[in-house]
Amino acid sequence: MKRYAQALAFIFARAPRNQLVRQIQYLQTENKILRGKLPRRIHVTRAERARLLKFGKPLGSAIRQLISIVHPRTFSRWKAEERDGHTQRRHVKDGGTGGRPRKSQFIRDLVARMARENDWGLTRIAAEIRQLHIGGIGRTTVRNILNEHGVDRGPGRAAVTWDDFIARHAKTLWACDFLSVRTWTMRGRIDLYLLIFIHVASRRVFVSPATANPGADWTEQQARNFTMH
Secondary structure: OHHHHHHHHHHHHHOOHHHHHHHHHHHHHHHHHHHHOOOOOOOOOHHHHHHHHHHHHHHHHHHHHHOOOOOHHHHHHHHHHHHHOOOOOOOOOOOOOOOOOOOOHHHHHHHHHHHHHOOOOHHHHHHHHHHOOOOOOOHHHHHHHHHHHOOOOOOOOOOOOHHHHHHHHHHHOEEEEEEEEEEEEOOEEEEEEEEEEEEOOOOOEEEOOOEOOOOHHHHHHHHHHHHHO
């Protein structure tokens, strides 16, 4: 499944817009066929629900036309519950059920937060907790806490939305593109080209000098100038 998702991401990243639309239409058709062969009602786990929220919320109102695994109203209720802090947790009745005592709410929330905000596995999370001088935390405890919070710990858990990726790397990301301007000169109308770089976090802009002949040598020189600015 992880390889399938990676392959889809590679295809989408390389596809032109019209081809991307066709691929999405195909996947929607395939999904409808598969959905028709499943039971009328599908029960999702807490981890699956968290994944649906993670990738569905950035779509905004468009999710109403896409979601089929549950009713749009159910998805809206999930969002409201997540916003209000209701996460369908399992609670232990007073008196307990034997075994080790539950970790404090602070520790459980900290473990869940580490898993949501990083790509760490169970061992890494347990190690990070121990570095905070909090004892009694191992892989099994971390696994149980993540299950309790509905945090997906499967092979695809590390996948992030495009919005999440941009937010994590905005301070080190620069976008670049060519800009053309049609200009009248003494020799008539010509197209001038500029290479523009914009810092994603601060929106700072670096603009190259204009040229009518944006060849490889010119482009390479502008990129070199940008790295030295």
